[in-house]
Amino acid sequence: MKRYGYFLDLLKLDIEKYPVIAVVGGGGKTSLIYRLNEELQALGKKVIISTTTHMAYDPMLPLVKSTCIERVPEILKEHGFAAVADIEETSGKMCAIEEAALKKLVPFCDVMLIEADGAKRKPLKVPADWEPAIPDFADVVVSVIGLDCLGKPICETAHRAEYTSSFLEKNLEAPVTAEDIEKIAISVHGLYKNVDHKVYRVYLNKADILPDSSPAEHIVEDLAKQGTIAAYGSLREAEKL
Known part of the structure; x- marks a missing residue:
């Protein structure tokens, strides 16, 4: 039996107050967005899923392209959720x-979930000069x-590893530490970049691969001490729940 609301609660996301959520960082962004949509559907919320970069498309999602964007309210009424984006022919x-155009759609949904970064499925990322593509109207930024x-x-492990190497002042062969993750998570030159006044959350994915959870707990505790x-x-x- 699935536990709806699990990730909404885990990340302390107040969707009534902050309904536009942008997701950035490493691999797991798309999976998190689709899981949040599942939880929101169980709560009876109307959800728009979109991207400011590129995002894997699930054919099960009702798709509204930019050429027929006026159909969004109709699709939301019929299905409860919709992907609003164009499709890249090659990929x-x-x-x-x-x-x-995306901003104008916010009043038609209860929650908008936006993938605002790319990482080529790598678990770690430090944004380049032009990244991440967080929309100005986003209320929340979740870093993965x-x-x-x-x-x-x-x-x-890092997408565009040279940026991560330079940011951490380590060579490319150096192993990633918990302290490195913390630095990337909270620096304005790391995943906190372009967050500005927005609500900020960090999600550490793939904890199941760790021999024990103590490193993850340590990172969460350290980040909490820094606000x-x-x-x-x-x-x-979570897919098994």
């Missing part, structure tokens, strides 16, 4: 529509970091 992925990066070389709400878990394990 089959969802790709961004104009931010102004995969705990499978712990103890492994930067060159193997950042974080949580750890496993989206893969």
Whole structure:
């Protein structure tokens, strides 16, 4: 039996007050968005899923392209949720529509979930100069970091590893530590970049691969001491709930 609301509660997301959620960081963003949509559907919420970059498309999602965006209220009424994006011909992925057009759709839904970053499925990421693509109208930013990066070389676990290497002032072969994750999570040059006044959360994914949960607990506790709400878990394990 699935436990609806699990991730909403885990990340302390107040969807009534802060309904537009942008997700950035490493691998797991799309899975988190789809899981949140599942929980929101169980609560009877109308949800728009979109991206400001590129995002894997689930064919089960009702899709509204930019050329027929006026159909969004109709699709939401019929299905309760909709993906609003264009489809890239070469990759089959969802790709961004104009931010102004996306913003106009906010009143039609209860919650909008936006993938605002890309990481090529790597667990760790430090944004480049032009990233992340967080829309100005977002209320919340959730950063995702995969705990499978712990103890492994930067060159193997980070998307655009040279940015992570430079940011951490370590060579590409250096193993990623818990302290590195904390630094990336809260720095304005790391995943806190462009967050500004928005509500901020950190989700540490793939905790199931750790021999024990103490490293994840330690990171969450350290981030809390610095004023950042974080949580750890496993989206893969959550699928079994």
